[in-house]
Amino acid sequence: MYGLAFRPSIVAATTKGHEALMKRELIKHVLESEDFGATVTVAGWVRTRRDSKGGFSFLELNDGSSFDGLQVIAEGSLPNYESEVQRLHIGAAVTATGELVESPGAGQRVELRALELMVHGLADPEDYPLQKKRISYERLRELAHLRPRTNTFGAVARVRNALAASTHRFFQERDFLYLHTPIITGSDAEGAGDMFRVTTLDPAVPPRTDQNDVDYAQDFFGRPTFLTVSGQLEAEAYASALSNVYTFGPTFRSENSNTRRHLAEFWMIEPEMAFADNGDNADLAEEYLRYLFRRLLDEHSRDLEFFNQWVDQGLLERLSSIADHDFERITYGEAVEVLGNAETDFEFPVNWGNDLQSEHERYLTETVFGRPVIVTDYPFDIKAFYMRRNEDGKTVAALDVLLPGVGEIIGGSQREERFDVLLESIGEKGLDVADYWWYLDLRRFGSVPHAGFGLGFERLVQFATGMQNIRDVIAFPRTPNNAEF
């Protein structure tokens, strides 16, 4: 409806800008350049305009390629200085071509003396919601489409990207195969939480069976289907053929969780190793986390420095410490003992057989050890059916990795590879054996000891940035009552 034919000036500007856009350089590279005197073209969004007393203006331009922006000097002699430059405010998009010079002012090493400044889109300061001052995270959640233009969310996006890239690199370096497991699953019994139903039936008048139940035989897949809560079971099938695999994909849970640690849609990384036990599992988890933080410290120090200064003052020290030191490893039984002897009064009592509460996990990782803790060998009764039974018959070879501040970031286990024992566990958990026919097949044919875990990617980003709320480390968070954007 907005035909360009009605606005010839836009067509001209776009055509004219094309050549300049082709050779524009990312600001991150310009900031490191030593090539003074060179003609350089950059493009980005204005963060601030400061008018000098001398009849020219400073523009701070950011294109997201780095935390820091480039200072652009717009002389009063520019032909569009009064008509356009003076109307630039935070949020406006421009391309600037000029001479790269050493900055005479303090605060930046280089700056661009603009010879030409093209305005792509203005941002009316009366309407543009972002301001040159701190805006609350709560407010920015309502502006999820604009918040990547802020310092904080630009940095979050870069750190998140870096952690994703490092994840692939870590597993690829170790010959793990990246596996895409299905988003839509036919299994409603994965046991990892409430699921979103996937259906094409008309919710107002679904087809009914003779018993007046909804007739899912007439649904798209001819059976009930859901969004996945875990790719683990499928990953086990591929680990049982390709040795080591990992998934990295979206995961969905329809629990009515309202905390700063939960999302209805989040991303999970799930490695699965054949010919491995729970000790190998713990080794992998620790090596992986320490690898991520080491690389992040080495390659994204500018963003981390920002978080360390404005978001979480202990961040750099904590990340370095974790990268450099072993994790603590204790069994559930030992944890119960430690907690039982604690001076602290817990709201919930600590008894063998009860799951550890958030306050207990926090006490262990923050107060007792002051570093990441891997807790293993939980009671069978509080863990999932697929976890491998230990010799004592009471515990399973499970594993949780607890991080200070965010709590449980990894949950995993050695899987029950013994057909008879698995069958028994399915029965004891009150599950229907028929639902697990193919999962049981993996134990009937060439079964091997194997283990794996799931890591909540957003919790990882939380920990790496110090961001308190998980809704602020994913681009467009989905939580109960919130699916805007």
Added chain:
RNA sequence: UCCGGGGUAGCUCAAUUGGCAGAGCGCCGGACUGUUAAUCCGUAGGUUGUGAGUUCGAGUCUCACCCCCGGAGCCA
């Protein structure tokens, strides 16, 4: 879902026992020889989350609902 806190100008927040709805920032105008969250002066800016109710009078008290935040549970 449960417990607690909150919703007032574009944003962040004040408003005494129920008694004229305010400030800072931002914007706009002006001043100032290279600024860095610039500074200084000035203008404009309001259906107090929604709907009922009590009262001479409600931002303030009562009821219902909506939404947000924190904690808990579930979990990653």
